[in-house]
Amino acid sequence: xxxxxxxxxxxxxxxxxxxxxxxxxxxxxxxxxxxxxxxxxxxxxxxxxxxxxxxxxxxxxxxxxxxxxxxxxxxxxxxxxxxxxxxxxxxxxxxxxxxxxxxxxxxxxxxxxxxxxxxxxxxxxxxxxxxxxxxxxxxxxxxxxxxxxxxxxxxxxxxxxxxxxxxxxxxxxxxxxxxxxxxxxxxxxxxxxxxxxxxxxxxxxxxxxxxxxxxxxxxxxxxxxxxxxx
Numbered sequence: 001x002x003x004x005x006x007x008x009x010x011x012x013x014x015x016x017x018x019x020x021x022x023x024x025x026x027x028x029x030x031x032x033x034x035x036x037x038x039x040x041x042x043x044x045x046x047x048x049x050x051x052x053x054x055x056x057x058x059x060x061x062x063x064x065x066x067x068x069x070x071x072x073x074x075x076x077x078x079x080x081x082x083x084x085x086x087x088x089x090x091x092x093x094x095x096x097x098x099x100x101x102x103x104x105x106x107x108x109x110x111x112x113x114x115x116x117x118x119x120x121x122x123x124x125x126x127x128x129x130x131x132x133x134x135x136x137x138x139x140x141x142x143x144x145x146x147x148x149x150x151x152x153x154x155x156x157x158x159x160x161x162x163x164x165x166x167x168x169x170x171x172x173x174x175x176x177x178x179x180x181x182x183x184x185x186x187x188x189x190x191x192x193x194x195x196x197x198x199x200x201x202x203x204x205x206x207x208x209x210x211x212x213x214x215x216x217x218x219x220x221x222x223x224x225x226x227x228x229x230x
């Protein structure tokens with residue numbers, strides 16, 4: 001499996017858990033606001049191999065509690081279940097970041113108790129989904145299947161949306177929140193410009209005050225809502 005890199009310590013990416021983050025390469029979306037463009041287009045450098053990752057994790061047993069598997073889109077990798085099984089065998093909790101386009105793999109990992117927490121990036125309202133992910137005529141049935149599976153509560157989860165001026169509006173976020181109505185956790189993440197944004201033209205961030213207003217709008221539709229990245 002092609003791994004793009006390893007963040008050896010994070011106190012933010014796995015709620016309440018001291019963890020590291022491993023990055024996979026490749027994604028089937030082309031979200032213009034993506035902040036990991038090199039992972040999407042496969043040009044990421046500093047590749048590590050599986051043996052190097054597992055060696056690191058063996059040395060950190062008793063220090064780290066969890067591993068965040070992110071991307072890109074991790075579930076596109078054919079052997080992702082094998083890698084996660086090896087991580088779990090070392091005693092780590094595993095958090096999976098996913099865009100929800102591989103519901104069968106997601107369900108398999110949950111059924112086999114290979115994942116402990118899922119963060120699903122839910123990009124926009126159903127009506128605006130294709131535009132948000134850079135695919136005009138996207139069939140969102142797979143995303144909907146993953147969304148419904150998480151709402152069933154079989155595995156601990158959160159939904160999150162990176163909120164971008166030029167992509168999102170109050171109306172589209174309200175429609176999104178209705179789509180995931182009753183969700184355990186939903187987070188609005190503030191867009192941040194960087195040198196690794198996929199297609200930054202015409203995009204900008206909402207202010208802190210605007211983000212709070214958007215949070216106030218969506219909060220009544222979910223159990224717990226919050227802001228990130230401010």
